[in-house]
Amino acid sequence: MSKYQKLAFVCYLIPTFSIFAIGITYSFKGEFMPYHAVAVGSDWSHVPHQYQILITALMRAFGGMSIALAFAAFALLVFQFRSKENIKLWVLPLTLVTASIGSFFAMSHVIIHTDAHPPIMLAFVSTIFTLLGLIITLKK
Numbered sequence: 546m547s548k549y550q551k552l553a554f555v556c557y558l559i560p561t562f563s564i565f566a567i568g569i570t571y572s573f574k575g576e577f578m579p580y581h582a583v584a585v586g587s588d589w590s591h592v593p594h595q596y597q598i599l600i601t602a603l604m605r606a607f608g609g610m611s612i613a614l615a616f617a618a619f620a621l622l623v624f625q626f627r628s629k630e631n632i633k634l635w636v637l638p639l640t641l642v643t644a645s646i647g648s649f650f651a652m653s654h655v656i657i658h659t660d661a662h663p664p665i666m667l668a669f670v671s672t673i674f675t676l677l678g679l680i681i682t683l684k685k
Contacts, residue, residue: 561618568611598658609647638679645672662667
């Protein structure tokens with residue numbers, strides 16, 4: 546790699562790690578962030594329990610999507626700069642499966658803590674079709 550390619554690699558890598566860190570933080574945080582408390586003018590302890598469940602589920606969904614985006618960006622980055630391999634076979638399935646895992650994580654939180662029934666089967670069916678698409682592509 547040239548020095549310009551190395552510099553570009555680092556410039557892309559920094560926001561990729563930032564997005565990943567945000568995704569991990571939002572996926573596993575048990576309450577909203579301090580700036581959320583300021584934005585809504587209330588501490589977490591004053592938020593009704595059912596709203597807490599919904600807010601944490603939405604945070605986990607956002608976290609899962611951020612992790613999926615970071616994985617896709619990292620895969621694109623590594624293959625673009627380091628390899629001659631065909632990345633299109635792997636980036637899309639990796640992104641879609643990771644996003645589905647984030648959706649499962651968020652929806653299971655709602656299912657476990659409430660009587661609500663979010664569309665978890667949609668995430669499951671999406672994952673099955675993603676894996677089926679990958680298998681078909683690899684058999685080609």
